[in-house]
Amino acid sequence: GHHVSSQRIRFQRRNRPCRYDIDRFAPSFLSIFESLVPSQDEIAKQKQLLTSLSRIINKEWPNSKLYLYGSCANSFGFSNSDIDLCLSIDDKEMSKVDIILKLADILHAGNLQNIQPLTRARVPIVKLMDPETGLSCDICVNNLLAVINTKLLRDYAQIDIRLRQLAFIVKHWAKSRRVNEAYQGTLSSYAYVIMCIHLLQLRRILPCLQEMEATYFVTVDESNCAYFDQVDKLNNYGAHSRDTVSRLLWAFFHYWAYEHDYTRDVISIRTGRIISKERKDWTRRVGNDRHLICIEDPFETSHDLGRVVDKFTIKILREEFERAANILQFDPNPSVTLFEPY
Ligand code: CTP
Ligand code: MG
Missing domain, CATH: 3.30.460.10 (Beta Polymerase, domain 2)
Structure with a gap:
């Protein structure tokens, strides 16, 4: 039936290599990034x-x-x-x-x-x-946790400029395609930035600051927030990787379209790894939390930033991830087509 064949397509696409000329599009994505940065x-x-x-x-x-x-x-x-x-x-x-x-x-x-x-x-x-x-x-x-998680994101951004480049383009895509509306069942900007950090952790372009020896500690509402914040010492961390922003964009959308295991996995920048839904007891709907796409908050670890996503909006999101992955794979003009308004 339909389900089986779409599973097969997903399986075939999972190992699809990136188009050979992906780096050709980096300059146009970078100029979009530059145009969005505040003065x-x-x-x-x-x-x-x-x-x-x-x-x-x-x-x-x-x-x-x-x-x-x-x-x-x-x-x-x-x-x-x-x-x-x-x-x-x-x-x-x-x-x-x-x-x-x-x-x-x-x-x-x-x-x-x-x-x-x-x-x-x-x-x-x-x-x-x-x-x-x-x-x-x-x-x-x-709302001090928001102040602390703001600092965590800012500290990650200082380690490798590609995080900001990637996250700006992803946010711009999400706003253009209207999948950046948490109160309507899609994802917040905060969630998208966490998804970008996670991808770069998996590619060893970013470290996991919360797993390193802590240099910054605060306790807010019973959450212990501790991590390595001397990020000026880490500005060579990702230098081994020559990945351009267009290649990272391809990897981001390919991951969320074809590689992420929506039934089993939780992404966690706190650990720098993928952890299981089982371990967090996020395998079924609890109250209004449906756990259809699982993104762990780095400090409020019982918070799933994907909890707002429901059975309708998960379909919309996954279709948008696939659309974006396919544009980056095949479109002659990805830096235009990607942002075509919904
Ligand atoms: N926040 C949070 N938990 C969430 C959503 C947001 O703690 N589930 C906090 C974060 O500190 C985040 C801030 O609220 O930085 C603002 O969230 P959001 O509006 O999603 O992100 P912005 O970075 O302000 O993005 P935008 O440019 O779209 O306004
Ligand atoms: Mg805001």
């Missing part, structure tokens, strides 16, 4: 916003601290993306919602615009716009 001017504006907001908030809450996290701080942000901020505050008296409401008042007094406290969201936030820089941002409260 120095934009990065300076983000820092300026962090400084001015910190000043306003610290007047009211001297012991609080404001952090940048997400794409504007993990080095995987495109230009013109929104700013994610996290307020760390130790106040036993106030609930998160109270803090959000008071924060909104403080920001009003500080002359910021379009202030919207969203207290009923899964992660409560305040949205605002800063008239001075023109930047919009979201502020959440006490």
Whole structure:
């Protein structure tokens, strides 16, 4: 039947060698990467916003601290993306919602615009716009794991430039093909970056920082976060590999289209390996977590970043992986076709 033949096709394609002329496309992918990177001017504006907001908030809450996290701080942000901020505050008296409401008042007094406290969201936030820089941002409260995983991603990005090149192209593909919408059952940008790190770990272009002797330690909400963060000592790590960004893109999509074992495997950048669903007890649906594509969070190891994917969106995702793999294999113009809007 249909199932058997598609299994056979997948099996045949698994060992398919990469097209001989794949490196020819590296320059055009690199220029797409360059066009997406934010300018120095934009990065300076983000820092300026962090400084001015910190000043306003610290007047009211001297012991609080404001952090940048997400794409504007993990080095995987495109230009013109929104700013994610996290307020760390130790106040036993106030609930998160109270803090959000008071924060909104403080920001009003500080002359910021379009202030919207969203207290009923899964992660409560305040949205605002800063008239001075023109930047919009979201502020959440006490989500320190996000601040730490932002640092982990930024540290990985410093080891080998090919991680940023690959992840920018993958994110750009995912946005063009509308498979970068976690609230609609596809994957977050965070998940795609983790998938890229994992691929480069398997190819020994990146090490596994959490398996090395720790130089950085923090404990947040019972999670011990420890890893080797002196990444300036590792900037030759991947030098043995001459893989270009186009070859890595081919490998990424080929892996997720034809090689990944969706029934058994979990990818884990914490260990730098593939681990089994069995071992994590992720073999069946638990509550709303379906575990149809398993991507372990590096610190919250009980979190499957693929948990939002359901039986409809897994099909969409896998078809998109196959489409992308086939474009990189056969298309005369992959750096155009790959991003054709869905
Ligand atoms: N995050 C997380 N767990 C998730 C999703 C996100 O901890 N399941 C945190 C991460 O710190 C991530 C940040 O939230 O860096 C923002 O997530 P996301 O919007 O997916 O990524 P961005 O890097 O901001 O990407 P984009 O450019 O698409 O905004
Ligand atoms: Mg974001």
